[in-house]
Amino acid sequence: xxxxxxxxxxxxxxxxxxxxxxxxxxxxxxxxxxxxxxxxxxxxxxxxxxxxxxxxxxxxxxxxxxxxxxxxxxxxxxxxxxxxxxxxxxxxxxxxxxxxxxxxxxxxxxxxxxxxxxxxxxxxxxxxxxxxxxxxxxxxxxxxxxxxxxxxxxxxxxxxxxxxxxxxxxxxxx
Numbered sequence: 001x002x003x004x005x006x007x008x009x010x011x012x013x014x015x016x017x018x019x020x021x022x023x024x025x026x027x028x029x030x031x032x033x034x035x036x037x038x039x040x041x042x043x044x045x046x047x048x049x050x051x052x053x054x055x056x057x058x059x060x061x062x063x064x065x066x067x068x069x070x071x072x073x074x075x076x077x078x079x080x081x082x083x084x085x086x087x088x089x090x091x092x093x094x095x096x097x098x099x100x101x102x103x104x105x106x107x108x109x110x111x112x113x114x115x116x117x118x119x120x121x122x123x124x125x126x127x128x129x130x131x132x133x134x135x136x137x138x139x140x141x142x143x144x145x146x147x148x149x150x151x152x153x154x155x156x157x158x159x160x161x162x163x164x165x166x167x168x169x170x171x172x173x174x
Contacts, residue, residue, distance in 0.1 A: 001154055002100045005089055008082040013074040014062050020074055022061040031090055032061045042080035105157045107132045
């Protein structure tokens with residue numbers, strides 16, 4: 001399990017008082033409004049900052065960090081990634097998972113047949129789709145539906161699925 005999550009990237013400054021424009025990497029940008037601190041990964045270093053203000057602007061977030069109070073200081077942080085500790089993350093409801101925890105999980109059919117590992121999670125709006133790649137580099141797209149995904153064990157990085165009719169046949173074609 002990941003202990004830290006990337007939640008956004010500084011893409012620009014806003015105004016002249018050090019406000020930062022963030023491209024969020026989360027499905028709910030309101031989460032930024034609840035954060036008290038954030039770590040910036042920039043040029044090989046990690047520095048923790050206290051968040052002094054947060055507001056939403058369209059699909060972006062405007063953040064002010066303690067000690068970043070000029071345009072010059074803000075400009076120097078462009079490109080930095082924002083991360084938080086797992087302890088500071090939102091609490092997930094039952095049967096929901098952080099994408100970062102799913103990436104790399106081994107995926108098996110209910111009979112134990114290994115399909116591969118999750119390379120990516122595609123967010124479609126209605127349901128997520130797991131992009132699972134086997135040792136030959138073949139990809140299978142598995143819908144993240146309760147009728148398909150039967151067991152998720154994040155601690156052991158294993159997922160069991162029951163493939164939909166026809167999906168297995170397409171996957172195993174050579």
